[in-house]
Amino acid sequence: MTMNLKQLSESLGLSPTTVSRALNGYPEVSEQTRLRVMRAARDADYRPDPRAKGLATGRALAIGHVLPTSVRTEIVNPVFADFLSGAGDVYASAGYDMILRMVANTEEEATYDALAKRRAVDGVIVHAPRVDEPRIDQLLRLGLPFVVHGQCQRAQEDYPWVDTNNRRAFEAATERLIALGHHRIALLNGDERMDFARRRRAGHLDALSAAGLTQDDSLLFNAEMTEAYGYETARSLLESAAPPTAFLTSALTTAFGVRRAADELGLRLGEHIALITHDDDLSYLSNGRPGAPVFAATRSSVRAAGRLAAELLMDIIAHPGSAPRTHMLEAEQLDGPSLCPGPHHAP
């Protein structure tokens, strides 16, 4: 039904080899022949069979993303989705496919083994690294090219990664809250088994001590970023004897929970409570007042991270053996609506 290389070459009176070389940009083909071949290929709408190509070359022309059940909730995370979206664009323009595998937690290791063994993919992106991330050693051992979205606790030069500067973003956010007069700031952090959450906490604490503020451990929380987490934590804090005047958190859902708690207690955001989030649609949280900028990993910057990671991976695949490169992206400073004119009437 569809034209193959042999038929194309016959129609041109050339050998399949020559046509293949012309199409793949080999230098030993005369410019005239190449042009003739390219034209014919375009006219016939010829498309090489990726399987045959893969069989012959050993390459898969595909990048894998493995999602074990434990981080399956990640898939509904807009950060994850935007990252994929950015990476997908790069794959598409490089002629690679993106393959997603949903696996049980117990099968994750075997999946990487299988992907590497059968060369089902040319490389993988590792998502949601934990503090001590075993997949990195596995992938290094397998020799399967990879890029990690996020860092973990090991020498930074050991492996390629792309990350947002979480430490700095939370440090800067805390500095801003302090500058606005807040002394008691609650941190509603993510699950601290994840490395990014550790870094965020570190940034927050750094800013506190730099300002000479004592850190109150009873204001530090970490859990999966649900709405209920934000609501319950904020509610109980706000009703306690020594409530915070500001909340620092990252996910929109959790921020919503904080907002709901404040609403129910008759507090208005921007009057009694301040929020800083790394999400970008800040209008959700404000009372529409103009004011202080917030720091954000916006949707577009997350897409950029996805693009960067994909490009880095393509590069690793094209030039194997080179020293691991890394990319640290600084969170954008957004001039969103004010979330915090400062602590008035702290209850």
Next chain:
Amino acid sequence: MTMNLKQLSESLGLSPTTVSRALNGYPEVSEQTRLRVMRAARDADYRPDPRAKGLATGRALAIGHVLPTSVRTEIVNPVFADFLSGAGDVYASAGYDMILRMVANTEEEATYDALAKRRAVDGVIVHAPRVDEPRIDQLLRLGLPFVVHGQCQRAQEDYPWVDTNNRRAFEAATERLIALGHHRIALLNGDERMDFARRRRAGHLDALSAAGLTQDDSLLFNAEMTEAYGYETARSLLESAAPPTAFLTSALTTAFGVRRAADELGLRLGEHIALITHDDDLSYLSNGRPGAPVFAATRSSVRAAGRLAAELLMDIIAHPGSAPRTHMLEAEQLDGPSLCPGPHHAP
């Protein structure tokens, strides 16, 4: 590096042919031989090369999901993510890969052509069908097996689809609001170029006329489901001369917007305003009161839809030519917290 069929067969003293047959369940292999082969394959951790298999059989062992830029925001939609998650499980256990392609709008048609021509996938899932969905005719013409997630305006028996009963869900939700005493209900619908939004509107209007209520066109809205859409619409409605006593909408983000508008006007949900949503984490919206159930396409039911669609597709691939089958899923009726004790003090 990794064992192939030839090596495996040599180690068994058999021909590749026999080993292939044994592994693929051909009946003409003696049970004894089959057992021996299976054991050896398991011991050696033999895995057939999917590319070679694909080349030889013409099958790809992969299912495609094409995401044109126009529905790229879909990817951050939890419904989309949960659907993929459910489908991915089925693919995995059937030995299929899931391929995601991000393409420009102008390339969508060509992408399906290419996928079909080169048999890069054995089938595709069509997402976010529009009212008049051109992809269906294209895919029928190409002979590429597919399942649509959602319906469109054409004979239901013409093509295979899996959908949630949006019409009935919104009809039931409206019935409930009416039973609670609401007469003026605002519908904040999705983009009505999408078929599901049309069906939701129809269900809503059916319930209104069945109750003998006059429909007020000024209470019918449709747009992309953003928070700002919910906020601005609700805000202006609530400040108008004849405000609604209830809002009916579907996406959490839009519902949040409605909530924010109500908050800013000093209205409390559950006292003056009712919301029904098809999202499942209803605690977001309530004031924590017990009460009326709401109708919902929960995250788990969306995953079930994904599974169903994938199974249907595998079935179509296995038995080509059979009449298109369809699945209508009823939205679950959840006993969530009350969103609407009824219309008091409507301003």
Next chain:
DNA sequence: TTGAAAGCGCTAACAG
């Protein structure tokens, strides 16, 4: 019940 041989569509030595 098993095996030999041909081929899926492409690339990659090796010649010329």
Next chain:
DNA sequence: CTGTTAGCGCTTTCAA
């Protein structure tokens, strides 16, 4: 610069 020859790893006639 171009063509010939072998495969890549698997399935599938066709014979035995």
